[in-house]
Amino acid sequence: MQKAIPDITTASKSPRPFAASEAKLLWLSSLGSSLEFYDFVVFVxxxxxxxxxxxxxxxPDWVRQTQTFGLFAAGYLARPLGGIVMAHFGDTVGRKRMFTLSVLLMATPTLLIxxxxxxxxxGIAAPLLLLLLRILQGIxxxxxxxxxxxxxxxxxxxxKVGFAIGLLTGGLSFGIFLGSLMATSINLTFTQAEIAAGIWRVPFLVGGLFGLIAMWLRRWLKETPVFEEMQRRATLSQEMPLSVVFQKHRRSVIVSMISTWMLTAAVVVVMLMTPTLMPKLFGLAPGALRIPNLVATAVLCxxxxxxxxxxxxxxxxxVAIPSLLFLVLSTYGLYFGAxxxxxMLLTFYVFAAIGAASSVLSPLVMVFAFPAKVRFSGVSVSYNLAYAIFGGLTPLLVSWLAHLDRFGPAHYVAAVAILCLCALFIWPLADERQSS
Structure with missing residues (x-):
């Protein structure tokens, strides 16, 4: 009988020394993701x-603000297109090629912005070209x-799967930190007139150049052992991977989407929206959360x-039980502190960042949810559909809730976190089945 393909849910759990090649691979992967996420969020x-x-x-100002947030949302709405196409080729021609291509697709439009x-x-060509570049970033x-x-x-x-995903997610958070640090430094160094005169271009030019460097560094990465083994045994999916996902793994898609919804609540609401919401909600100075948010983002990494x-x-x-409950309590604590x-905002924000680290659970749930043949497609369609829906609607919904109740954003985070916790206990995770 043919031996099963080694996979993340079947490989030996016995510990062995952490090889230098593994450390290099994780470092290069995390660095590239940091720079790519910086390129995407610096727009915010x-x-x-x-x-x-x-x-x-x-x-009018409100029309201009709506149009600008529309450009921001366009990046989210374009995610499924890029995710589906790149995932198809990731499951059929290789993970590494798509992993490298994504950096190029991000760095080029960032540089052009x-x-x-x-x-x-x-004239009108300016916002249209900017819209096109944001769509390419979203892809x-x-x-x-x-x-x-x-x-x-x-x-x-x-x-070590949890450690690897945690390091990668920390890298993504570091990208947000770099964007926040760049914005804080520019706002503290230059006047608004100087920024509008051309300094605003610097973060995009820097991000684009570093993105190209990240693409060059990823040349040294090797294809994953799981994909290479499937190639050797000719067990790559002969069907459209996406159709297999929807035919045989619908429950995994649903739970993965719910976990991604939780990720958007933790990152978009707690880390990205809160600094802009709180000055209006609680009468704080406009820059009061600049340093607390910067420190909290570093802690999140x-x-x-x-x-x-x-x-x-x-x-x-x-781990989900204490992590998600702490996300709820720490978010309420942050808004209570404001x-x-x-x-005490700095202290409250640090605790909220620790709670937001539950976002690591989302990619872990997804990689354990799908078999190797369709894993890239399963993870991609779940993540990108959820982010297109919830990531795009979250700013509007949370802003509306904040208008009704100053604690509305915290209520939103709590509801989504509890829903995610319930979903994880309804659906048996692969890592839980292996350990039982």
Whole structure:
């Protein structure tokens, strides 16, 4: 009888020394993802100045803001297209090729945004070109996160999958940190007039150049052992991987989408939206959360790795209970602190960042949910559909909830976290089945 293909759910759990080649692979993967995520989120930190430069000057502020957030949402809506196409080839021609291509697709439009003429120079063509570049960025990020998760998980030993995913997710968070650090440094160094005059281009030019460097570094990565073994045994999927996912793994798709919804609540609401919401909700100074958010993002990078390591020891579901409950409590604590103890915002935000590290659970759930033949497609379609729906709607929904109740964003995070916890206990995870 033919021996089963070694996979992340069947490989030996016995520990062995961590090889230098494995450390190099994880470092290069995480670095590339950091730079790519920086390229995508840096747009968030400069939406105000971009809105003024790329749209007609005579329109009302609320229309300009809506149009600018529409450009931001376009990146989310384009994710499924990139994810589905790149995942198909990731399951049929190789993980590494798509993993490298995604960096190029991100770096090029980021660089071009930094060189793009404004509305004053080329008129209506300016926002249209910016929209096109944001769509290309969305296509790239749609392939990056699923591809990176599958790539590092299939390279890692069974007893180190959590660590590998935690390090990768920490790298993605580091990309947010770099974007926040760049924005904070520019806002503290230059006046708004200087930023609008051309300094706003610097973060995009820097991100594009570093993205190209990351693509060059990824040349040294090797194809995953799981995919190579499938090639040797001619066991690659002979059907359309996406059709197999929807025919045979619908429940896995649903639970993976719910876990991604939780990720968007933790990252988009707690880490990205809160600094812009709180000054209006609680009467804080506009820059009051700049440093707390920066420190919290740095803490998130480390906490991601810690949560991933914990899942290697205890399993995803056992770690999910305290992690998701702490996400709920720490988010409420952050908003309570803003309302009643603003001098303690840094402390409250650090705890909220530790809670947001539960976002590591999402890629872990997904890589354990699908078999190797269709893993890239399964992870990609689940992640990107969920992000297109929930990532795009979250800013609008949370803003509306905040208008009704100052604690509305915390209520939203709590509801999604509890839903995710329930889903994880309804659906048996692969790592839990292996350990039982």
């Amino acid at each position: 930190f400069f939406t105000a100045v971009i809105g003024k430069l790329f749209f007609a000057p005579g329109i 930094g060189l793009l003429p404004t509305y004053q120079t080329i 790239a990020i749609g392939g990056e996160v699923p591809g990176a998760s599958v790539f590092v998980a299939e390279h890692a030993r069974r007893d 480390i906490a991601n790795v810690a949560v991933g390591v914990a899942t290697d020891k205890f399993g995803v579901r056992r 309302a009643h103890m603003p001098s």
